[in-house]
Amino acid sequence: MTMLNVVMTHLRAPAVRDSLRYLQDIAPEARFAICHVGEPADFSELEYADKVLVDDPSFRLPPRTFQSFHETFAALYDRFVKADPTIDSLYLFEYDHMILDGRFEERIKTLAVETDADLLGKTCSERTGTNWIHYVRFRRDERLVAHLRAISVHEDPARMYGCLGNGFWLKRAALEAYLSVDEHPPCYGELYLPTLLHHLGFRVVDVDAHSTLYRHVRADGEFTLSELVRLKHEGHTFVHPYKGPSGIPALRRITESA
Amino acid sequence: MPLQERLRVHTLRTILKWSALTGAGRSIHCEICGRELFKGIPVVWRGRLRLLGSAAGFVRVDWDGKNTLAFRHVEQEVCKAGSR
Numbered sequence: 001m002t003m004l005n006v007v008m009t010h011l012r013a014p015a016v017r018d019s020l021r022y023l024q025d026i027a028p029e030a031r032f033a034i035c036h037v038g039e040p041a042d043f044s045e046l047e048y049a050d051k052v053l054v055d056d057p058s059f060r061l062p063p064r065t066f067q068s069f070h071e072t073f074a075a076l077y078d079r080f081v082k083a084d085p086t087i088d089s090l091y092l093f094e095y096d097h098m099i100l101d102g103r104f105e106e107r108i109k110t111l112a113v114e115t116d117a118d119l120l121g122k123t124c125s126e127r128t129g130t131n132w133i134h135y136v137r138f139r140r141d142e143r144l145v146a147h148l149r150a151i152s153v154h155e156d157p158a159r160m161y162g163c164l165g166n167g168f169w170l171k172r173a174a175l176e177a178y179l180s181v182d183e184h185p186p187c188y189g190e191l192y193l194p195t196l197l198h199h200l201g202f203r204v205v206d207v208d209a210h211s212t213l214y215r216h217v218r219a220d221g222e223f224t225l226s227e228l229v230r231l232k233h234e235g236h237t238f239v240h241p242y243k244g245p246s247g248i249p250a251l252r253r254i255t256e257s258a
Numbered sequence: 259m260p261l262q263e264r265l266r267v268h269t270l271r272t273i274l275k276w277s278a279l280t281g282a283g284r285s286i287h288c289e290i291c292g293r294e295l296f297k298g299i300p301v302v303w304r305g306r307l308r309l310l311g312s313a314a315g316f317v318r319v320d321w322d323g324k325n326t327l328a329f330r331h332v333e334q335e336v337c338k339a340g341s342r
Contacts, residue, residue, distance in 0.1 A: 123332065123333050125332065125334070129318050130316070130332050131313065131315070131317055131319070132316065206334055208335035209334040
């Protein structure tokens with residue numbers, strides 16, 4: 001069975017190409033796809049078969065307000081998953097979520113099996129009764145609560161979950177269940193995805209509760225190049241966020257010299 | 259209000275809040291690992307209990323008694339690091 005690894009990026013074509021080359025070097029067995037959310041010209045310039053362009057209007061809204069995964073999931077499903085029954089899971093990560101170790105697939109799959117997860121993510125946990133800003137924003141949202149009440153298989157439809165959206169893994173069945181929901185209320189993806197899946201009966205799991213894979217994954221506070229290089233040498237698997245243009249060339253040099 | 263004036267008011271409020279929290283704020287600890295979550299000052303205002311300073315932490319809260327609230331980390335990784 002195949003895990004489809006999708007890089008979500010808005011970067012120019014040469015930068016995407018470099019990133020892909022690096023990922024294919026460290027994990028030649030893995031299957032990578034590009035979900036481009038930037039300029040159509042950059043998408044066209046990218047000579048790579050497994051690519052899809054997503055133009056989601058929610059991405060143009062102010063940051064961290066109503067960004068959703070609806071369009072992205074639909075595009076990925078139609079382009080890659082629907083016609084390929086061998087794809088059993090999806091790992092969706094942003095361009096600044098750096099993969100340092102080619103064994104990442106095996107580690108995520110193992111963790112998913114051990115925890116019986118349908119969705120794995122950073123701090124992927126219940127947010128009811130927390131001061132998380134998006135829980136505070138949506139906890140009394142009538143449309144969201146009514147929607148959850150209508151679809152939930154659980155007793156308490158007001159329970160809400162959250163996870164960091166930079167890099168998460170989900171099973172094919174969870175993706176299909178998400179896409180089978182006809183209408184979605186306006187919401188923020190980092191709350192809506194785990195909350196919806198929980199209420200549809202799927203198991204959402206916090207990576208940090210069970211492993212150290214995401215020890216160097218955080219919401220804010222960009223890593224420096226020297227930190228990135230050090231963490232690669234120390235054998236860590238993931239780093240987020242790192243946006244600098246020097247990161248991929250530095251990681252490639254380390255990989256090539258190893 | 260002109261931008262400069264707004265900036266001045268914002269800076270003044272930030273300094274006042276920081277000074278109040280540093281001086282009079284009391285440490286709120288995680289009930290699991292015992293580490294400090296934030297320094298807070300409780301204020302009852304317009305029918306609500308406001309906990310100034312709590313925005314500095316990422317916390318879960320629930321009633322631990324008829325008049326007691328208990329706090330804990332949301333992030334497992336941070337909490338586990340504290341209890342090791």
